[in-house]
């Protein structure tokens with residue numbers, strides 16, 4: 452595997468996650484995604500304006516591209532995985548995409564973007580710490596003063612999982628079982644709903660115990676910041692941090708917190724439940740100021 456520009460420059464160890472993100476099957480999976488979560492819709496509507504220059508960092512397969520490019524004056528999607536960028540170019544042949552590491556945005560001039568978006572926790576995979584800090588410096592450099600940074604990050608203290616089930620599927624099942632017998636439909640629907648609720652409760656309890664068993668013994672859980680292995684795509688080394696740590700860290704890099712919102716919105720965020728949080732920061736200070 453060819454080393455990225457940053458690795459060549461700093462001599463740091465190669466990032467283990469890039470092998471996963473460059474796997475064709477993983478890139479293809481991300482390319483199938485094409486929606487915004489309710490949390491993203493709310494924050495994009497509130498903080499992004501039509502005509503803005505927008506950098507979509509860690510763009511993946513272009514899940515956020517349709518929306519962001521539709522409002523942007525200039526839109527650029529960047530990812531360090533060449534397979535992801537190839538998938539984006541195939542999906543959106545007229546748009547601008549580039550292979551680059553978030554820790555080295557030297558292809559972009561200072562103060563050239565009104566907003567940088569790093570959706571679905573891309574920031575948590577910019578590792579090790581040295582690269583993570585470079586990325587924060589680079590994002591600040593390419594943002595205009597007052598520019599907006601929107602990103603999400605995993606919550607290390609998320610150990611309780613809410614029961615989840617699809618009422619529509621239960622209704623469809625009751626309908627199929629009842630056939631043309633409308634008298635049977637209601638009792639069937641109630642019984643199936645009760646069974647599904649019990650199953651969902653059991654599943655959530657099992658998952659919660661398993662997650663708690665993995666997270667409670669770690670320093671990352673107790674410190675509220677650090678690395679954990681995310682089981683996604685066979686295991687990704689992932690940075691996790693609680694909102695207080697994120698606010699403190701970005702404050703040190705010249706960003707001011709505007710909003711934190713759990714990705715479980717419109718449900719209420721809970722410190723031991725919410726899987727990850729979205730953050731909106733604004734870049735403070737003048738251009739070129741450290």
Ligand SMILES: C[S@@+](CC[C@H](N)C(=O)[O-])C[C@H]1O[C@@H](n2cnc3c(N)ncnc32)[C@H](O)[C@@H]1O
Pocket residue numbers: 472481484508509510511512513514515529530531532535551552553554569570571572573574576577578
């Ligand atoms: C979880 S995916 C999210 C993809 C996309 N933003 C979305 O919302 O669907 C994280 C993305 O960040 C990219 N990424 C991870 N580390 C990166 C880095 N150092 N520089 C640029 N992209 C990176 C990965 O290749 C991957 O495409």
